[in-house]
């Protein structure tokens with residue numbers, strides 16, 4: 246009986262009879278499993294074949310010849326040509342590998358043309374192998390004999406010309422290539438085949454492998470905020486992202502928002518979510534916030550849960566969210582991918598990455614206010630946001646101006662902070678280790694959580710979280726920040742809390758007590774350097790599951806919406822606009838992922854791994870030992 250898959254060892258006999266190594270002419274073989282391959286049935290020129298029962302084990306010698314190194318079971322192995330040089334090309338279930346044949350000195354030299362000029366390179370080593378994980382192959386296409394393709398410079402070039410001569414049948418594989426600073430690029434390699442049938446066999450085999458990756462999205466719902474950041478959202482999507490989705494066969498339904506909360510409301514009520522494998526937001530953190538509010542709401546309604554009832558156990562969202570950064574800070578993208586680059590984000594979406602993330606729910610007097618995944622900031626960051634909203638016309642620069650202004654204003658706020666420390670977990674906010682792709686701290690701490698801790702209502706009176714575990718602090722604060730993740734962004738590459746974790750079920754509560762302007766500046770500047778921003782007497786940080794804040798002047802139910810409370814509002818406004826008057830406003834506002842909250846007295850709890858992103862966390866820097874493929878685009 247024939248086995249199930251097929252292994253080809255082929256050669257270009259007509260050109261290579263005298264040149265190709267002995268193994269390819271006299272011992273080349275085809276391991277056939279199942280139906281005969283197009284290559285062997287075609288009787289095509291130059292394909293030598295024989296039958297064998299099994300693919301040889303990894304590294305095993307066969308007929309005196311060591312097979313190419315390959316992880317997993319090999320599905321195909323052929324001698325193909327890349328830019329007129331002979332390569333041993335193999336496909337297993339997990340990797341595609343191509344390695345230049347070292348004895349092929351008669352072939353044209355391999356002349357790489359690089360499209361990523363800043364990439365660190367070594368001299369080309371003809372023997373060097375390229376290995377691409379099948380999970381990072383974006384697409385494969387068969388080249389038409391006389392097809393033209395657009396060059397990077399916009400002109401058109403025939404495939405034949407590019408290959409230097411009539412290259413015959415060929416197929417092109419697009420795949421992910423890593424660049425410095427966590428950026429990903431789409432690279433391409435074209436393999437010329439000795440005959441059409443073999444070419445088609447390669448294309449269909451690679452497509453079959455891609456089809457087995459069930460985590461890849463096929464249909465996406467895309468929301469674009471045309472006013473995010475520098476108002477380039479639509480352009481970024483159309484120029485950089487849509488072509489990649491189309492190339493990878495991902496279909497999209499694109500909605501350009503018409504007003505604030507348009508995307509949120511559409512997700513809540515109108516969107517046919519069952520038709521999609523994910524939602525993509527093109528914009529900044531505020532736009533992402535809209536998306537999660539719509540999705541979380543919709544998930545509860547579809548699951549028969551009342552999202553407003555604090556006693557209900559919330560249902561986590563399984564529909565993944567992709568972020569194409571086009572906003573002003575884009576901290577959620579930066580902290581989950583490592584860079585704010587639309588192409589990189591699009592590629593993470595295409596390959597179907599998944600990254601769980603914690604979500605904080607914010608309540609006021611048991612009434613739900615908002616969710617937060619990155620920064621909840623009172624005092625400095627709340628004031629910066631409030632001030633910056635009036636300067637939206639300035640674009641992202643508004644934050645710099647408001648940042649300097651609020652630093653000079655130097656307001657402090659009195660209040661009481663209570664928190665429930667995260668006990669028995671791995672990791673502290675002062676760790677040197679960082680949350681990275683496949684983080685063990687996140688996995689470990691997730692397992693620690695009792696089912697109850699995931700629930701919306703974790704009532705300290707009824708369960709393990711007794712009142713005695715709460716700690717309370719009173720004082721005057723310049724800033725009260727809760728960072729559920731590092732909050733790294735281009736302004737602060739290590740973030741507000743560099744050791745915070747994306748999915749460990751905790752938030753880092755950072756309290757900056759009243760201090761001099763000079764000391765506060767030292768603290769702020771440390772966000773932009775390697776120095777430890779917590780190593781200051783007036784700063785403390787706690788890893789917590791839950792916290793509450795009550796401003797001094799509103800310790801009863803009368804914590805009204807400040808924007809509706811004329812007296813305080815007017816008073817605060819005067820002082821904000823006249824810093825020299827010396828009056829300190831009683832209240833700041835909470836900056837909740839870039840949105841201003843209506844209340845100051847809040848109760849916050851973390852929901853571990855409550856949403857899923859098309860991301861994988863920041864990857865550890867890779868040592869670039871291999872050359873990139875010539876055609877990175």
Ligand SMILES: CCCCCCCCCCCCC/C=C/[C@@H](O)[C@H](COP(=O)(O)O)NC(=O)CCCCC
Nearest residue numbers: 529530531572573574575576644648737772838839
């Ligand atoms: C005077 C020197 C100041 C240096 C301070 C540097 C520290 C910067 C830390 C930034 C942390 C940002 C956390 C993320 C917040 C975003 O959610 C929010 C909204 O983003 P977007 O919707 O994309 O506009 N951005 C901000 O609140 C901006 C804070 C800027 C503070 C200077």
Ligand SMILES: Nc1ncnc2c1ncn2[C@@H]1O[C@H](COP(=O)(O)OP(=O)(O)O)[C@@H](O)[C@H]1O
Nearest residue numbers: 473474502503504505528529530531532572573
């Ligand atoms: N079409 C629109 N018109 C006006 N505001 C919008 C629109 N779509 C979304 N918004 C709102 O714009 C705000 C900022 O969006 P965001 O994408 O975060 O940009 P930025 O990073 O520049 O702040 C969010 O509060 C969002 O709700």
Ligand SMILES: [Ca+2]
Nearest residue numbers: 603729746751
């Ligand atoms: Ca966290």
